[in-house]
Amino acid sequence: MNRRxxxxxxxxxxxxxxxxxxxxxxxxxxxxxxxxxADETATTDAAPTExxxxxxxxxxxxxxxxxxxxxxxQGTQVVVTRSPDNPDTLIAVDSLCTHQGCTVDWDGSAFAxxxxxxxxxxxxxxxxxxxxxxxxxxxxxxxGDQVLVRV
Ligand code: FES
Numbered sequence: 001m002n003r004r005x006x007x008x009x010x011x012x013x014x015x016x017x018x019x020x021x022x023x024x025x026x027x028x029x030x031x032x033x034x035x036x037x038a039d040e041t042a043t044t045d046a047a048p049t050e051x052x053x054x055x056x057x058x059x060x061x062x063x064x065x066x067x068x069x070x071x072x073x074q075g076t077q078v079v080v081t082r083s084p085d086n087p088d089t090l091i092a093v094d095s096l097c098t099h100q101g102c103t104v105d106w107d108g109s110a111f112a113x114x115x116x117x118x119x120x121x122x123x124x125x126x127x128x129x130x131x132x133x134x135x136x137x138x139x140x141x142x143x144g145d146q147v148l149v150r151v
Contacts, residue, residue, distance in 0.1 A: 049148070051150070052150045053139070053141065053143075053148035053149065053150045054073070054074060054148060054149060054150070055146040055147065055148055056068050056073060056078060056080055056140075056147050056148070056149045057147050058145050058146060058147065059142055059145050059146070059147060061147075062080070062081070062082065062147050063082075066081060066106060066108065067079055067080065067081040067105075067106035068080050068081075068147055069095060069103075071095075071103070073149065073151065075151075076094055076096075076151050077094060077095045077096050077103065078092055078093070078094065078095060078138060078149055078151065079092070079093060079095040079104065079105070079106055079111065080092040080093075080138075080140045080147060080149055081106045083122060084108070084109055084122065085122075090141060090142065090147065091122050091123075091137075091140065092137065092138040092140035092149045093111060093120070093124045093136065093137050093138065094124075094135050094136040094137075094138070094151075095111070096135075097113040097115065097131055097135075098118075098126075098131045098132070098133040098134065098135060099113065099115070099116055099118050099129070099130050099131035099132075100115060100116070102114060102115035102116075104118075104120060104135065109122075110127060111124075111135060113131065116130050116131075118130055118131035120134065120135050123137060124137040138150060138151045
């Protein structure tokens, strides 16, 4: 091996050695870690049924917690609870406050926003501001031991 061949061989070797390190350093992580929110109570990952309903949790979970919530349910955020007037009826709303986007909580009789105290009735309408637009309402039902929502 002459001097030129030796230098070329060393250059290829150095490139082959450093390339994976350089790629790893530039690649970063592909996904950010998933953070669970405090209101995240849904425990099912079942696929939607043919009629578009999807399980958000079990009846036992609903009755224990008083409400089931998911911040990523079919591309939106949902909270579902039993109607205080008729516990056989479920109420499901979009949990994104229409004022400035905080997550509303079920307080046992209405949906309350913790950020600026807007209150929403069980039908999603504004009971008190500053929010001025209602929460979108979704269909919900119980089948077997599953609580199903369609958005
Ligand atoms: Fe809900 Fe302001 S974000 S009241």
